[in-house]
Amino acid sequence: MSDTAAATSAEQNAEVPKEAASNDTTGHPLETGWTFWFDKKIENKSHAVMKASTYFDHLKNLGSFRTIEEFWDLYSQLSRPYDMHQSTTYHVFREGYMPMWETFPHGGAWIIRFKKQNHHPSPNLSKCWEELVLACVGEAFAEPDLVGVMVSVKPKEDIIQIWNKDNEDNESVKDELGEKLKSIMTHLDGTTIEYKDHASSMKDKTHRSTKPWLAAISHNGKPHGHGHGHGHGHGHGHHGKHHKNEDEKHAEKGEHDENTSGEEKKSSD
Numbered sequence: 001m002s003d004t005a006a007a008t009s010a011e012q013n014a015e016v017p018k019e020a021a022s023n024d025t026t027g028h029p030l031e032t033g034w035t036f037w038f039d040k041k042i043e044n045k046s047h048a049v050m051k052a053s054t055y056f057d058h059l060k061n062l063g064s065f066r067t068i069e070e071f072w073d074l075y076s077q078l079s080r081p082y083d084m085h086q087s088t089t090y091h092v093f094r095e096g097y098m099p100m101w102e103t104f105p106h107g108g109a110w111i112i113r114f115k116k117q118n119h120h121p122s123p124n125l126s127k128c129w130e131e132l133v134l135a136c137v138g139e140a141f142a143e144p145d146l147v148g149v150m151v152s153v154k155p156k157e158d159i160i161q162i163w164n165k166d167n168e169d170n171e172s173v174k175d176e177l178g179e180k181l182k183s184i185m186t187h188l189d190g191t192t193i194e195y196k197d198h199a200s201s202m203k204d205k206t207h208r209s210t211k212p213w214l215a216a217i218s219h220n221g222k223p224h225g226h227g228h229g230h231g232h233g234h235g236h237g238h239h240g241k242h243h244k245n246e247d248e249k250h251a252e253k254g255e256h257d258e259n260t261s262g263e264e265k266k267s268s269d
Helices: 003-015 052-058 068-075 125-137 171-184 198-204
Strands: 029-040 049-051 060-067 088-094 108-115 146-153 157-164 191-197 211-217 264-266
Touching (some): 029 052, 029 068, 060 068, 108 125, 108 171, 125 171
Antiparallel strands (some): 029 088, 049 264, 108 191, 191 211
């Protein structure tokens, strides 16, 4: 399959799932419901500034799920990051929350950047994405202040974000979530984890100007540098079939762009 054909197929899969998650709650229930969202950068608007309402209009709800079975039914129909069409973003957020900075003005996000390798996605991108999605819906973080995760693709790097809801009254919770993130991510060899408050993101309309959260993660999940706090999070088991990632075989995508949101949102850095 050519790059163009693969990209077109991936975009179609993202925008039009074969069927939405069912309302059958007779399976294995999750602690809370979750929703998959999708957005794509507007064509020919690489330097445009969008209002939050415009960004909202371009968010597509791909379906919600409340059981393990519903999750796998929906997740299995979506493209993995190595097959995502350029300039697209997937979001997985707790049901009832929108993946927008304005929804959580006192929150923030951990940001993990994956550098392109000869314009191809990092072999670890899809592995890390699936680890995080499973950890979130399985409540491995054991903290409702974690509200969602997203994966974005852009020209020189791909980005995974983990959002928390409130830093004003839950600074210690933020530290604990950061520590649990370190223990959950097993494919971040030498990767830096950054953090940025949404209030700052709404001011500069980018995911730049971040603060390092952890210097680097070693292959065994232990930091090369120093992190924050001393949390010890343990995940819950996951049920349903597991889909094998094949980043090395499918890393054939070209240029990508990042989507961001804000009261006025810059579509790319």
